[in-house]
Amino acid sequence: MSLRSRLTTAFLVVVLGPVLVGAVFVAAIMSHLADSRGEALADSAVTMVDSTLGTICERIQASAAAVALNYRSGGESNAVEMAELVVDRAVVDGVVFSSLEEAGGAASGRDIGANAPAGAWVDCGETTGQAAAGSIVALGAQAEVQNPDGTIETFSAFRVVDQNFLAAIARAADADLILQDGRGLPIQVGSSDAGRWAFTSAFLPLSIGTASTDVTPMYWTLAAMVTASAACAIGLAAWLSRSTTRPLAELAGAAERVSDGDLDVRVPVHGKDEVANLALAFNRMTAQTQAYVQALTASRDQMRGQLGRLGQTLTATLDLDRILEVILDTAMVTAGAEAGVIMLVDVDDTDQLGQRAGDGNLGIDQPASIRLGEGIIGSIAAAGEPVHGRIVDGKFGEWHRAPTEPIARCMVAVPFRGRKVEEAEHPGRRGTPEDHTAPGAPGHDGGVLGVLVVYNRIAGHDFEAGDVDTLGTFAGQAAVAVENVLLHRQAQRLSLTDPLTGLWNYRFMQTSLRREAERSRRYQRPSALLAIDLDRFKKVNDTYGHPVGDQVLIELARRITGQIREVDLAFRHGGEEFMVLLPETDAAGAEVVAERLGRAVSSRPFKVNDSVGGLELRVTVSLGIAVLGEHADTATGIVAAADEALYAAKAAGRNTWKVAA
Known part of the structure; x- marks a missing residue:
């Protein structure tokens, strides 16, 4: 089989195999989700209907009890007043001063609100199986009070079960309802052709209808997408096989030699197709890279002589972040690095190093941070000695890279120290945001202030011992800049505080x-x-x-x-x-x-x-x-x-x- 055929076959297997498996998996998932969603909607509707009816029954029972309690404490006038109140507030439709059996048969006693409907009532304290046979016309509850003469007064509160009553429950449950109480023409709310039906007998015998999901259009869409993907994959495989069967071996060999540092290599150019253009571009790239490396080597030696003047200029400003950015940029150019960071010790946690300046691709989403003694940078800072070398499989010597550190193939790291300020303690001093901009302040023997690190020398070369000396000068200037800013902020703070109490002046x-x-x-x-x-x-x-x-x-x-x-x-x-x-x-x-x-x-x-x-x-x-x-x-x-x-x-x-x- 030719290379072109092998490339085409391999590409189709790699691309179409997962597409087909994924299509089957997605189809199964869609069917399962449709069934699960229908069951969940039905269960939710049943639960909502039961909950709503339960709430209504609780309010009916509470209304009957409230009327009875008012009768016991204040007589019939108080009971009538309470009954009118619960009816006016639409808690119940009506209250009958009689027994539930009497009220269920016809209007009797004294009615407050709607007239008691004739027919079967469901007692909210019982199940539908215990209710009277026939069409259900109301939900009711009763409360009894014994008079001093031994007679019993019964108070019945009710809600009429009709089309409006069921419509309110249907809206709450977002479902279709049919009252299955044996009447010739059942009360129905919504459509009778819902996709899924469930039944509940709590309080009222109700059939509950919910919608079902039709996934057939989704299947057709999925099939069309798989077909289109297969067609695109076949066309792309044919194009790739045609465009990559030229002298790839020569180009790969030349690239390997360049990765080893041989910039004199050139690739033979065959024809005028895309691979030939790639070969021409590769040759131009190696020539330009070779010239750039030569110029960079010459300019690096010249830049080392300017570090003293650069340091004097940087120490003339009090914008610490700007100073650190200038120091880092100059250090990267001088060392020929692709990326770098300057990390300072946190004022609130002296064992924590945080990024204050960074440039280039560091390979992490968040600003770099590490604790002293952990990872590569934290261990270098704890040791207090500059180092350089390669990072292999996340290891730099005996130290392992932490997830919050930059990712690189080689590095130079130089810790820098400051001097510790002796500052009087004041009981009334409260910190301000400016106190937390940098660690420590000048004095004597203040320990590590931070670390200057550059990564990945341009053109893939390793850093040299001379780069350590160069970055040591930059690190010293960074320490001086941090100390100058802190001294200025300390003097500014002292000018605004009372010397006796430490409060603001x-x-x-x-x-x-x-x-x-x-x-x-x-x-x-x-x-x-x-x-x-x-x-x-x-x-x-x-x-x-x-x-x-x-x-x-x-x-x-x-x-x-x-x-x-x-x-x-x-x-x-x-x-x-x-x-x-x-x-x-x-x-x-x-x-x-x-x-x-x-x-x-x-x-x-x-x-x-x-x-x-x-x-x-x-x-x-x-x-x-x-x-x-x-x-x-x-x-x-x-x-x-x-x-x-x-x-x-x-x-x-x-x-x-x-x-x-």
Whole structure:
């Protein structure tokens, strides 16, 4: 058999075999699904009918019981009033002040609502088999009350079983219904030629009809699709066999030599068909690749001399993500890499590395991430030493690639370290989003900051030892850039916090209030401001001295921040006065917070001067509440309103809170 025949046969077997098997499988599935859907619709309709009738019977029984209960507690007038109420609200059609047997025979006693129909009634407490023979005209229930003279009063509530009654049940169940009660012309709702019928005898003997699915058109469509697929497969197989029987062996051999690094190879060109064009393109590609590799090798040496100037330029900006992107792009060009990442240690989890910059095809859907000591990158970062080499079957030496790491054939990875900053702890400090942009901050011996990794050298070559030295320079510049950004953010944060309590200072309070006032006006959303002042704090300073007073302020800041949300902002307004901004909070919510803050301060004594034996001081606070959009619309106005409420709390005896007028 010729190559062309073998290709055609193999293609048809591979393509048409699964198509035919799939067609049979799909046809079986469609038939099964149609049957299953019909059964499910029928079961669902029966369940819905039974449930609806059960609910109606429960309401009838409850109505009869309610009328009887009102008769027992208030006499016939109360019973009549309750009966009229349940009829007016369409709970039942009518109520008969008589026994069920009497009502079923004819209207007797006193009727409320519709007249009791003559005929067979179904007692909601019994089954249809126990109901009277003949046409069913109503669903009913009764309740009895014994009078003081020993007589029995019976109250019967009912719903008339007619065309409208069955129509409501049919709509709820989305089905056709026929009442099988033996009458000559049964009551019917919907069509009598439904695809599937079921029967229920709960409460009423009903035949329930649901639609069935006709899958015959689907079978014809499936057959047409299989036929069209077979025709297309035969034509495609013939075309492929004709277009691929030229000198493929020569082209495959040349490609193998190129993969081994021989860019001098050329493919002989035979004729002018598609394979010949492919051979010409292959020859052009190898020539251009050879020239590119030579130029890249020359430019790499030149670029290594420019790394110092590049580092100085990068450290002049504070946009960390932009800096890392520039460093990564330059590193990839210098090393001739197809892809790369820069991963930094997470500030909230110092054992976690996350991608902050990436370029090229990394072979993963999500940004790269890995824990220190795990996978390839995590192990390199934990070891702290640069490496380079090939990745074979997901292994780099003794390390195995993790699913969240890039996929590559070779790599260079260089960890970089930073210096750790020594920063004072403040009880009142709350983090801001800017605190979580990068790990660590400068100081001394801060451990690994991150890893710079490039993958897959262009033209399939392996990375060299010189590439490790080159990337080491880039990694050093990345560490300096991270440290500079963190130093700037640390200085900016210190300029906005109170040095004693660690809360935000007056300057940041003004900025925050203006921003919140603008947001409140734009979106018409409330935000509350609490003004907090220590009661008789001057007496504490005069009695125990200012150092003790400072300890009281620090402890108060700690208790305030312990009672508010992460989104709330606490400020030291000055002296012993503090402010708390509560976004998305109205006056009622602010009152809850004020009450909680007051209890948090007064419930436990403040322990001070522990170094000389310690004192326990009972401290209370007064609080004023004002709401943006309700008491003021500007930053200045809301502060004034909160202070006014605070003075009112002071005047009311302290250790309390007041809302601005």
